[in-house]
Amino acid sequence: MTEAAIPVLTIDGPSGSGKGTISRVVAGRLGWHYLDSGALYRAVGVAAGWADLDLDDAGALVRCAFDTGIGFRDDAAGELRVLVNGHDATDELRTETAGAAASAIAAIPEVRSALKERQRAFRKAPGLVADGRDMGTVIFPDAAFKVFLTASAEERAERRYKQLKDKGVSVTLDGLLREILARDARDASRAVAPLRPAEDAVRIDTTGQGIDSVVERVLALVPGRTA
Ligand SMILES: Nc1ncnc2c1ncn2[C@@H]1O[C@H](COP(=O)(O)OP(=O)(O)O)[C@@H](O)[C@H]1O
Numbered sequence: 001m002t003e004a005a006i007p008v009l010t011i012d013g014p015s016g017s018g019k020g021t022i023s024r025v026v027a028g029r030l031g032w033h034y035l036d037s038g039a040l041y042r043a044v045g046v047a048a049g050w051a052d053l054d055l056d057d058a059g060a061l062v063r064c065a066f067d068t069g070i071g072f073r074d075d076a077a078g079e080l081r082v083l084v085n086g087h088d089a090t091d092e093l094r095t096e097t098a099g100a101a102a103s104a105i106a107a108i109p110e111v112r113s114a115l116k117e118r119q120r121a122f123r124k125a126p127g128l129v130a131d132g133r134d135m136g137t138v139i140f141p142d143a144a145f146k147v148f149l150t151a152s153a154e155e156r157a158e159r160r161y162k163q164l165k166d167k168g169v170s171v172t173l174d175g176l177l178r179e180i181l182a183r184d185a186r187d188a189s190r191a192v193a194p195l196r197p198a199e200d201a202v203r204i205d206t207t208g209q210g211i212d213s214v215v216e217r218v219l220a221l222v223p224g225r226t227a
């Protein structure tokens with residue numbers, strides 16, 4: 001199969017819209033590979049923190065984006081684990097601090113370029129589900145299937161609140177809502193690859209919709225699926 005013939009389903013959207021959850025289930029049902037592109041930006045942010053780099057030092061951050069080893073593997077429970085320079089950094093990557101650092105470094109165009117080919121390398125037969133901010137607009141503009149997930153900021157903050165509380169992380173709903181709004185604004189206003197739906201993306205507002213119903217709506221876009 002030539003690369004262009006390998007089907008890609010892109011799922012973009014703001015924080016807490018359900019991209020990761022929906023993408024993983026859909027990839028599993030289709031038997032396709034999965035790319036969590038946000039984890040790459042988070043990994044670079046976390047590696048930059050470990051190396052004590054200044055988040056204003058674009059040159060050092062670009063080198064860090066090229067040099068950081070990032071690997072993915074499923075653990076025994078089927079959870080996706082992320083290895084940064086050989087260390088399992090999954091829990092650290094999911095913190096709001098790592099999300100904010102990722103959002104900041106993701107605004108640097110050369111960091112985005114440094115991660116471009118790594119993301120495209122995930123396109124392997126029989127297919128790929130790719131989740132992020134610019135999967136349908138920049139990384140896989142030729143994707144056959146494109147989705148843009150949204151939900152109200154209040155519902156996204158509540159989802160994140162529940163998710164973090166279940167993990168024993170101490171957060172406040174107000175604080176999370178503020179962080180989500182700040183990250184939305186930064187991701188949508190940056191000059192390069194801003195968060196926005198591709199023109200040919202199907203928009204799905206998931207406010208008040210359960211995970212199963214969103215999964216079915218996304219799967220319905222992929223013709224001839226066997227799942
Ligand atoms: N449609 C939905 N309804 C309710 N909760 C959802 C829905 N989609 C995702 N969630 C929950 O919201 C939280 C954030 O989802 P996640 O997939 O991490 O979002 P994103 O990747 O867009 O930031 C998770 O705990 C997830 O289980």
Ligand SMILES: Nc1ccn([C@H]2C[C@H](O)[C@@H](COP(=O)(O)OP(=O)(O)O)O2)c(=O)n1
Nearest residue numbers: 014015016037038041102103106132133134
């Ligand atoms: N394709 C991507 C993926 C993430 N980013 C940036 C912007 C986001 O705020 C951060 C973190 O992304 P991530 O998808 O992990 O975050 P959420 O799960 O949506 O909260 O990285 C990006 O610029 N482009």
